Amino acid sequence: xxxxxxxxxxxxxxxxxxxxxxxxxxxxxxxxxxxxxxxxxxxxxxxxxxxxxxxxxxxxxxxxxxxxxxxxxxxxxxxxxxxxxxxxxxxxxxxxxxxxxxxxxxxxxxxxxxxxxxxxxxxxxxxxxxxxxxxxxxxxxxxxxxxxxxxxxxxxxxxxxxxxxxxxxxxxxxxxxxxxxxxxxxxxxxxxxxxxxxxxxxxxxxxxxxxxxxxxxxxx
Amino acid sequence: xxxxxxxxxxxxxxxxxxxxxxxxxxxxxxxxxxxxxxxxxxxxxxxxxxxxxxxxxxxxxxxxxxxxxxxxxxxxxxxxxxxxxxxxxxxxxxxxxxxxxxxxxxx
Numbered sequence: 001x002x003x004x005x006x007x008x009x010x011x012x013x014x015x016x017x018x019x020x021x022x023x024x025x026x027x028x029x030x031x032x033x034x035x036x037x038x039x040x041x042x043x044x045x046x047x048x049x050x051x052x053x054x055x056x057x058x059x060x061x062x063x064x065x066x067x068x069x070x071x072x073x074x075x076x077x078x079x080x081x082x083x084x085x086x087x088x089x090x091x092x093x094x095x096x097x098x099x100x101x102x103x104x105x106x107x108x109x110x111x112x113x114x115x116x117x118x119x120x121x122x123x124x125x126x127x128x129x130x131x132x133x134x135x136x137x138x139x140x141x142x143x144x145x146x147x148x149x150x151x152x153x154x155x156x157x158x159x160x161x162x163x164x165x166x167x168x169x170x171x172x173x174x175x176x177x178x179x180x181x182x183x184x185x186x187x188x189x190x191x192x193x194x195x196x197x198x199x200x201x202x203x204x205x206x207x208x209x210x211x212x213x214x215x216x217x218x219x220x
Numbered sequence: 221x222x223x224x225x226x227x228x229x230x231x232x233x234x235x236x237x238x239x240x241x242x243x244x245x246x247x248x249x250x251x252x253x254x255x256x257x258x259x260x261x262x263x264x265x266x267x268x269x270x271x272x273x274x275x276x277x278x279x280x281x282x283x284x285x286x287x288x289x290x291x292x293x294x295x296x297x298x299x300x301x302x303x304x305x306x307x308x309x310x311x312x313x314x315x316x317x318x319x320x321x322x323x324x325x326x327x
Contacts, residue, residue: 059308066305095308102310109256149253149311174254 003217004029006043008073008089010053010064011035015086015197019049022197026210028217035067045082045126045216046073048089050142050195060088060103060145061095070096082126082219083189087143090181090191099184099191100158101150103143107174111144115205117169118180118194125165125183127190130215136169137208139194146193148175148182158182165190188219238287241294244317245306248279253311282306285321294318 005023007016009032020030031043035053040046053064064070070092077083077098085093093099106112120128120135131137150158155176158164166181173193181192196209249255257278265273288294295318302314 058306062305062308094310100310102308104254104311105256107254107256109260147254147256151310174256 002028003044003219004031004042005217006031006033006040006046008033008046008048008069009035010051010067010069010092012053012055013049013051013088015049015051015088015195018195019047019086019197022200022209022213023047023217025200026214026217033069035064035069038068038072040069040072040076045219046076046084047197047216048073048083048085048092049197050087050089053088053092056088056145059091059095061092064092065096074098077184077189080186080188082216084127084216085189085191086195086197087141087146087193090193091145093189093191098189099182100154101148101182103145103193104147104149104174105145106143106147106172112146112172113140113142114172115140116172116180116194118166119169121164121167122162122183124162125187125190126219127181127183127192127196127212127215128165130218131211137196137212138199138206139196139209140198140206141172141194142198143173143193146173146175148179148193150176161185163187166192166194238289239291239294240321241286241288241291241318242321243284243286243294243298243319245282245284245298245302246279246315246317247282247302247307247312248277248315249311250313279312286318291318291320 007019009016023030091103115138117136120131123133163183165183167178168180171178183190196212199206199209258276262276298316307314
């Protein structure tokens with residue numbers, strides 16, 4: 001049976017339809033999960049899509065992390081459920097403590113909207129199980145606060161535990177160690193700044209995101 | 221007691237045993253965390269004719285009013301608000317200033 005993906009929507013989220021389109025185009029089912037909901041309605045995986053949850057007020061993700069839905073998503077993640085945070089969704093996951101580090105303003109203070117090359121650094125994550133390590137993908141980025149930052153101890157454990165999921169081939173935003181995406185210790189929660197869901201149709205310039213969304217769909 | 225009960229009701233807060241404090245939270249980036257906004261301002265200062273300026277750090281301030289039994293409790297509450305919500309401890313730290321509003325008003 002095809003996997004059902006819950007797509008979280010906060011006030012200000014704006015990539016939920018792209019995410020649903022990507023999931024459905026790959027044969028999965030998708031369902032909107034409103035931020036005030038207290039349960040995940042039995043979905044098999046969760047995507048926290050991009051946008052500006054709660055207007056990015058205070059800090060991106062800072063208010064979204066207190067939503068009732070985030071309590072359910074944290075519980076789901078702790079039980080091994082696959083959770084993918086894209087862009088603003090990555091910021092929400094770091095604020096919620098489900099992923100380490102934080103996302104700072106881009107070096108150079110520019111809002112970046114372009115296609116970048118990223119390299120798969122591990123096959124051992126819910127997002128990359130169907131792609132070879134070392135593969136390079138073209139994915140769009142679209143962010144102002146995508147500069148991944150963490151303290152040296154956290155960086156060491158990310159490196160030692162093989163938890164850097166993707167790196168930029170050319171660092172666009174100042175992220176430490178060229179990091180574009182990381183996973184949690186149990187590898188079922190992944191956050192990344194690039195948008196794989198916007199690279200699932202040649203009409204949009206790249207299909208390179210398909211293999212990532214497909215990995216999520218088969219994560220269970 | 222009567223004196224500050226009067227001032228409490230004047231500013232529209234519940235009258236009880238608690239005191240009212242005005243709070244200023246000054247959030248700045250931790251040392252060692254890159255501050256792109258600060259360094260951009262710093263780089264632009266010489267071109268505007270201001271020299272010898274360094275260590276520019278851009279943060280934010282948050283002001284609010286809180287009720288508490290005493291100043292110690294007010295401080296503890298604000299510290300808890302800061303560490304769970306107002307700052308991201310991975311990159312930011314806060315300096316907290318708490319003032320008893322009755323004392324500030326001097327009445």
